Structure formats: C-alpha cells, structure tokens
Amino acid sequence: MLKFAILGFLNYQSLSGYDLEQQLAASTAHFWHARLSQIYMTLKKLETDGWVESEVVEQDRRPDKRVYTITAQGQQAFAEWLAKPMPEVESVKRAVLLKLFFARPLGKVAILSQLQLQLHAHQSKRREYSSVLPPQAIDLLNHLPELHDHKVLWQIVQDFGKRYEDMYIAWLEDAIQTIQVTLSDDDL
C-alpha cells in the first residue's frame, strides 16, 4: 500500500525519498506511516516496475538527491487503485485491546496504571490536532492552485483522527471508571 501513498504524493509533484518521508510524517502520519528505509526500497521497486522515473539533482548547500517522477503508467496504476473498491470493513489490530482482554491476572492496580498512561498519551495526541489550524501542513503543496476540493478531503480525513482520539479518550475514561468500581481489589 505504501506504493500508492507514494504515487499519490508524486501525482502532485516530483519528490525525493527524503521529501516523501517528510510528507508522510506531516500529513498522513495518523493513518499511514513508513520508515525511510522502506520508502527507498519501495521507490526502487516502483522504478523497476516503470511506475516512476528518477534523476539525480545537484543542490548547493545540500547533498545531491534523487528525485522521482510519476510516469503515465504509474498514473494509470494509481487511478486503478483509486477506482477499485476497498474491503468493506478493514480489520485493525490493536495490541492494547488484546492485552486488556487478557489482563485480569495483571491485577487491578497495574491495569489501571497502564490505562492511565494510555489516557495521557491520547489526550496529548488529541491536543496536537487542535493546535494545528490548517487541515495538513503540506507546505510544499500549498502554493498549487485549484486545490480547494483536495483540501476538503484532507480535512475529512483529519477529522477522522480527531473523532478517533475523542472516542478513545471517552472509552478510556469510562473503562477506568468501570474497573475502579467493578473489579475486585488485588490481594497484596
């Protein structure tokens, strides 16, 4: 899937692997991330498949970089991916739920302290969303015109992240409450 994230960005403009990592971190981090090493590997694969092309660009004041450009073939592959319907409900793996499901032997106190940690982490994540006014900080793209319609979608995707964190926080608060009043004490 990373390859489509990459094609998506290259569809706007040519970028290097390093640039792509920054784009991903700045704009899609909360629903899609990737390590630099994997980005480089994927770009290589994309190039051998003929979906992108690259050239080395010299910079002054910085090391050279290899800039990738999407090909017509790549654009078509991307369009096909867009048009292909997704699996209706994506299955998501959440280790936290797995652990909580089996957590009783851990004891009430330890369970509550792990949930408290989660709560703080998600509250601070939620604050990150609030502090960023524009939908995404895709600075590189902001100068492009005719992007209003795209921004609408970015905002909707961003909104999912906020709602997810809100839901998560409310659930954690209720879970902590329920465990406090319902679970029997540890035997210490």
Add this chain to the structure above:
Amino acid sequence: MLKFAILGFLNYQSLSGYDLEQQLAASTAHFWHARLSQIYMTLKKLETDGWVESEVVEQDRRPDKRVYTITAQGQQAFAEWLAKPMPEVESVKRAVLLKLFFARPLGKVAILSQLQLQLHAHQSKRREYSSVLPPQAIDLLNHLPELHDHKVLWQIVQDFGKRYEDMYIAWLEDAIQTIQVTLSDDDL
C-alpha cells in the same frame, strides 16, 4: 503478538490449533484475527521455544487433534508481556483514509459511492454487536467459575468495538454530507 493471544487462551485451558481459531473468531475478531495456517506455525514456534507442550488426542467421530498446553515458562512469558507497558499510542494503518486523502481525481460520484458502501458495511457490523447480548460467545469458557472479573474486561473491550463503529458511522455520514454540499461536480 499472535503468540500472546494464543498464550492468553491457553492460560484458561488447553486447546488445539483449530479450537484456537474458533476462539479468536468468536471473541477477539474485531481487534485481533489470524489465519489457521499462521496459528499452526505459531504453535510450532511456541513449542520449540518451550512455552507450550502438545499431545495428540484421539476423538471418536472426529479426526485426531493436537492439543496444546501452556508451560510454566509460557505462563511467565505471558505474565511479563502483560506487565510490560505498551507503546503509548498505537499507529494504525487505514487504507480507506489513505485512499480518501488522494481521492479527488476519482470524482465526486465515485467517491460518494465508495463511502456509501463503507457506510452500509459498518452499519451491518454495528448491528452484529447489538444482536449478541453476552460480551463474548466464549462458550468453552462459560462453565469456568470465578470469571466475573474477566468478563468485566471482555465487556470493556467489546464496548470499544461498538464505540468505534458508532464513531465510524457518524464520521461517514458527515463526510458524505460534506462532500455532497462542498465538492464541485464531476465533468461528465
């Protein structure tokens, strides 16, 4: 992680690979799933690591099965996993958001129809939760005593699933609405 899901179930009782798949499907499917093939591979690994032991059990009216039992070593490894704090915020990959993020070239009509499909799927998933009265259908475990505290946790985890679907559905409805009124029409 699957190994810990398996150890978690074996911590209640000994089970075969096939049984484990059913347990996973019946009780943890919405936050942890696994294919049979992978369960068998993981059990093999677990056995060579000394975390479980197995013996072949003959059944009448059914093929033999290999039943796995957790060892003392396995119980300790499981307890350590339980006690180890999780990464604060789990990163989750959601292909749907990735696609929506880049979906503008797909056109308004096609975007809306994909979101409609999603909406129906999640609504029906949400109905599944409502129709099951007990927290989980872990029939095999229901006869065990002293499980009340465990059931509290199962219910909390189940509750996450419901809230997630509720959030998802509300988001989809709002997204569809926003796109309908905001996005400019396709040129057909």
Add this chain to the structure above:
DNA sequence: CTCCACATGTAACCGGTTACATGATTTT
C-alpha cells in the same frame, strides 16, 4: 455422492521493522 465441518500442515511471497553503513553540509 457430494458437500461441509473438522483437522493439520507446507511453501512462496510480501510488506514492514531494526540495525547497520556511509557520507555531505550546516549549525552550535
């Protein structure tokens, strides 16, 4: 007789992570 549930596995592949390796250039 066929299909389904029960039951266990192997092999090829794939997407991703971690760790390692290298080096230019800028800032402190």
Add this chain to the structure above:
DNA sequence: AAAATCATGTAACCGGTTACATGTGGAG
C-alpha cells in the same frame, strides 16, 4: 570539534497472507 540535518542505501529478520496439499467423518 561535535551535533544536527540532509540524504541514500543494504541486510537480516519477522509477522502475516495466499495458495496449495492432504485427509477424516458426518449430514443431506
């Protein structure tokens, strides 16, 4: 001189998926 940022890559490993292969026993 050291640390941070820019920049690109390789290798070993790992968790998981898909497809394949095999076979028992009961139900329709």
